[in-house]
Amino acid sequence: MRPLDLATLTNLVSGLPRFGRVQYRASVGSTNTLAVDRLHSDDNLGISFVTETQTAGRGRAGRRWESPPGAGIYVSTILPAELGAEVLPALGFWASLAAREACLAVAGVALDPKWPNDLLWEGKKCVGILCEGRSVGQNSRVVVGVGINVNRPGSVPVAIGGIAAWLSDATGKELKREPLLATLLAIYEREFDRLCRAPREIIADWARVAKLQGRLVSVKSADGSVMHTGTVLGLDPDGALLLETASGTARVTLGDVDAIAR
Amino acid sequence: MDVDKETLDELVALMQRDGLDRIRVSAGGVTVDARMTASQTAAPVPASPAPPVPAKSAVPRAAAEEAPPGVVKVVAPLVGVFYRSPAPGAKPFVEVGDEIVAGHTLCILEAMKLMNEIVSEHSGRIVRICAEDGQLVTLHQELFWIAT
Numbered sequence: 001m002r003p004l005d006l007a008t009l010t011n012l013v014s015g016l017p018r019f020g021r022v023q024y025r026a027s028v029g030s031t032n033t034l035a036v037d038r039l040h041s042d043d044n045l046g047i048s049f050v051t052e053t054q055t056a057g058r059g060r061a062g063r064r065w066e067s068p069p070g071a072g073i074y075v076s077t078i079l080p081a082e083l084g085a086e087v088l089p090a091l092g093f094w095a096s097l098a099a100r101e102a103c104l105a106v107a108g109v110a111l112d113p114k115w116p117n118d119l120l121w122e123g124k125k126c127v128g129i130l131c132e133g134r135s136v137g138q139n140s141r142v143v144v145g146v147g148i149n150v151n152r153p154g155s156v157p158v159a160i161g162g163i164a165a166w167l168s169d170a171t172g173k174e175l176k177r178e179p180l181l182a183t184l185l186a187i188y189e190r191e192f193d194r195l196c197r198a199p200r201e202i203i204a205d206w207a208r209v210a211k212l213q214g215r216l217v218s219v220k221s222a223d224g225s226v227m228h229t230g231t232v233l234g235l236d237p238d239g240a241l242l243l244e245t246a247s248g249t250a251r252v253t254l255g256d257v258d259a260i261a262r
Numbered sequence: 263m264d265v266d267k268e269t270l271d272e273l274v275a276l277m278q279r280d281g282l283d284r285i286r287v288s289a290g291g292v293t294v295d296a297r298m299t300a301s302q303t304a305a306p307v308p309a310s311p312a313p314p315v316p317a318k319s320a321v322p323r324a325a326a327e328e329a330p331p332g333v334v335k336v337v338a339p340l341v342g343v344f345y346r347s348p349a350p351g352a353k354p355f356v357e358v359g360d361e362i363v364a365g366h367t368l369c370i371l372e373a374m375k376l377m378n379e380i381v382s383e384h385s386g387r388i389v390r391i392c393a394e395d396g397q398l399v400t401l402h403q404e405l406f407w408i409a410t
Contacts, residue, residue: 088373091374092374130375133377134367136381139298142376238373
């Protein structure tokens with residue numbers, strides 16, 4: 001796998017006033033941890049931390065995010081301004097929309113959104129998102145972590161063999177990662193003001209793209225037990241999934257949601 | 263009737279206030295049937311290292327106790343699941359009796375997969391922890407009392 005060409009990447013993002021600063025490391029434990037540890041300093045607002053591989057990449061609930069060297073984009077971005085509490089529920093949806101648009105624009109691959117923010121290719125996970133923040137009073141500083149599986153590695157980690165997809169599975173050819181990452185950051189730049197101004201509009205946009213309404217789904221907890229089964233009514237304004245279940249309407253804010261074939 | 267978050271919050275608050283186990287509301291072709299049980303609440307059961315506490319035991323906002331002089335309340339800035347520790351099985355961020363300084367992390371609130379640390383604006387001693395690990399807390403619900 002070819003390493004990221006930093007000169008090319010820097011050139012591509014240099015015109016972005018708020019999201020144009022990238023810090024690169026060949027290897028890191030977790031880009032999210034790196035970024036969260038730097039949230040305290042005003043100087044770090046807007047920086048994206050990028051790496052070739054993570055030795056302790058992670059997702060929600062302590063899950064691992066496998067990060068084979070050179071095969072993906074592993075980037076954690078400290079958003080360039082503090083956010084009000086009302087914006088926070090929209091963050092994952094915002095990042096999901098941005099990653100989907102970037103993959104479509106650069107690779108021509110239309111990924112399927114999975115509530116609340118994963119992106120799938122033929123039912124397998126291609127993009128994972130982990131947002132972490134720190135709130136003091138009503139204001140929060142936030143890290144948006146995105147992992148995109150780009151080029152299928154020669155050796156796929158056993159743990160994800162049957163559940164992960166790479167963009168190259170769809171394109172049939174290896175993709176350059178620099179334009180994809182630069183496009184993602186450019187979309188952040190374009191959409192950041194809208195996130196702050198109209199977070200519920202972002203959630204409504206995501207719902208339109210995801211087309212979940214009417215689908216039969218199950219919601220599982222982290223230990224795999226089923227919490228709900230029902231038909232999707234839609235999303236509420238804060239992004240919670242509304243399900244019609246046998247015992248009434250359920251409002252879901254957590255859990256793994258999987259479609260059930262009818 | 264719009265089944266939005268405010269409507270559902272109002273229904274949950276009504277159930278908590280009046281000690282109702284179940285409420286069924288129909289309007290405009292939409293029916294909401296919410297139940298409170300020991301194992302499941304009107305909201306989803308959170309994935310938590312500790313057993314979730316039923317919403318019945320949540321502190322109703324209407325019954326909030328006045329804090330004594332010198333004690334400040336830390337309230338939830340958003341709706342989310344309250345976690346007392348950074349990871350399942352890890353040591354809690356704070357315990358009752360702990361002396362903390364401003365900037366200390368008190369808990370995590372998870373909302374839509376955003377893991378959000380709540381940081382204290384005040385130095386002082388933790389005198390009350392008002393929510394249980396894994397509990398879904400509502401906007402402005404009390405989380406901690408700190409004697410400053």
